[in-house]
Amino acid sequence: MRKILILTVTSVFLFSCGNKEQTVEAVLASNDLKQIRAKKDELSSKSQDILGKLKQLDAAISKLDKNKKIPLITTIKADAKEFIHYLELQGSVQTKKNVLVYPEVPGQLVSVFVKEGQKVVKGQALARIDDGGLSNQLAQLEANEALAKTTYERQKRLWDQRIGSEIQYLQAKTNYEAQKNVVANLRKNMAKYTVKSPFTGIVDDVIKEQGTVVSPGPGAEIFRVVNLGDMYIETDVPESYISSVIKGKEVEIEFPILGKEVHSQVRQAGNFINPANRTFKVEIGVPNKDRSIKPNLTAKLKINDYTNPNAILIPQSIISENAKGEQYVYIVENSKDKSVAKQVIIETGKTQGDIVEVTKGLASGMEIVDEGARSVKDKQEVKILKLAK
Numbered sequence: 586m587r588k589i590l591i592l593t594v595t596s597v598f599l600f601s602c603g604n605k606e607q608t609v610e611a612v613l614a615s616n617d618l619k620q621i622r623a624k625k626d627e628l629s630s631k632s633q634d635i636l637g638k639l640k641q642l643d644a645a646i647s648k649l650d651k652n653k654k655i656p657l658i659t660t661i662k663a664d665a666k667e668f669i670h671y672l673e674l675q676g677s678v679q680t681k682k683n684v685l686v687y688p689e690v691p692g693q694l695v696s697v698f699v700k701e702g703q704k705v706v707k708g709q710a711l712a713r714i715d716d717g718g719l720s721n722q723l724a725q726l727e728a729n730e731a732l733a734k735t736t737y738e739r740q741k742r743l744w745d746q747r748i749g750s751e752i753q754y755l756q757a758k759t760n761y762e763a764q765k766n767v768v769a770n771l772r773k774n775m776a777k778y779t780v781k782s783p784f785t786g787i788v789d790d791v792i793k794e795q796g797t798v799v800s801p802g803p804g805a806e807i808f809r810v811v812n813l814g815d816m817y818i819e820t821d822v823p824e825s826y827i828s829s830v831i832k833g834k835e836v837e838i839e840f841p842i843l844g845k846e847v848h849s850q851v852r853q854a855g856n857f858i859n860p861a862n863r864t865f866k867v868e869i870g871v872p873n874k875d876r877s878i879k880p881n882l883t884a885k886l887k888i889n890d891y892t893n894p895n896a897i898l899i900p901q902s903i904i905s906e907n908a909k910g911e912q913y914v915y916i917v918e919n920s921k922d923k924s925v926a927k928q929v930i931i932e933t934g935k936t937q938g939d940i941v942e943v944t945k946g947l948a949s950g951m952e953i954v955d956e957g958a959r960s961v962k963d964k965q966e967v968k969i970l971k972l973a974k
């Protein structure tokens with residue numbers, strides 16, 4: 586602006602000298618308001634004319650100058666590729682075979698047959714409680730049962746030969762069946778004095794030592810038995826995913842503490858929405874052949890809730906938004922002698938990290954402005970440094 590003012594003043598001065606017009610100093614010295622205003626109007630008119638010519642010169646220079654400043658950019662190709670979106674959640678490992686074993690009857694723990702870490706099978710005896718003399722009673726009752734059985738069998742043979750009375754036969758039969766029932770009931774009761782494993786697994790903890798007096802009820806647990814082969818993760822999923830997170834969906838499970846990742850599937854999806862937090866539960870089976878995964882271990886879950894086999898994916902960082910709330914990016918249109926940036930309105934879908942799915946506005950093969958996207962304008966000439974891969 587200062588250069589323009591100098592040119593203006595110089596031009597006016599030369600013009601004035603050439604035409605022997607009054608100088609500004611002379612007009613000011615006259616103290617004539619009319620002359621001063623007239624001189625100002627004259628100089629203003631000439632200044633506007635000069636400014637107009639300067640703009641014409643600038644436009645010509647901009648057009649002819651090969652070294653003018655053009656925004657430098659890089660571009661990426663819009664290519665259709667598979668897009669797998671994951672819902673990321675957290676959960677903890679659980680097992681339905683992690684139980685505390687309680688006594689069914691009171692008494693002293695006279696024998697403990699297992700130790701911590703020992704593998705056991707379903708029904709295996711873990712400990713025995715003093716039966717208080719029931720074993721002696723059982724022996725006596727078994728003897729009575731054997732006698733009743735012998736008597737019955739003899740009476741039956743006689744009755745089959747029509748010897749003796751029917752009453753004697755029926756009494757022998759009734760007595761034998763009664764004795765048999767008594768023995769069976771006592772055996773059933775005595776079985777409660779042997780503490781058995783409810784399923785195949787590992788004795789995780791021996792809580793009560795031999796000699797301890799135990800009884801049914803809270804705090805009376807004797808063992809903890811765990812089966813690490815049937816593990817699962819239960820987690821809460823927002824209700825908005827109820828139609829996409831369903832049984833059979835693929836899941837990637839990471840155990841940060843173990844530095845281990847496993848692949849699994851959703852094996853059960855709940856049908857109840859919790860009104861307190863608007864979520865539903867899903868259950869994911871956990872393969873655990875090496876038994877390294879333990880109950881209550883924290884896990885990071887990536888559940889595949891959406892897949893698009895032909896998606897256009899771009900970085901989040903190159904997307905801008907206009908005053909209408911519309912999202913846009915710049916593509917490059919190339920001609921023989923130049924490249925021009927063009928603004929394109931887009932619509933987006935799912936986001937995974939810094940990658941965004943474009944559902945509308947871009948087609949495969951388009952060249953999109955990457956680095957420099959924030960510094961270009963619509964229909965502005967640009968220079969491509971390289972084509973990013």
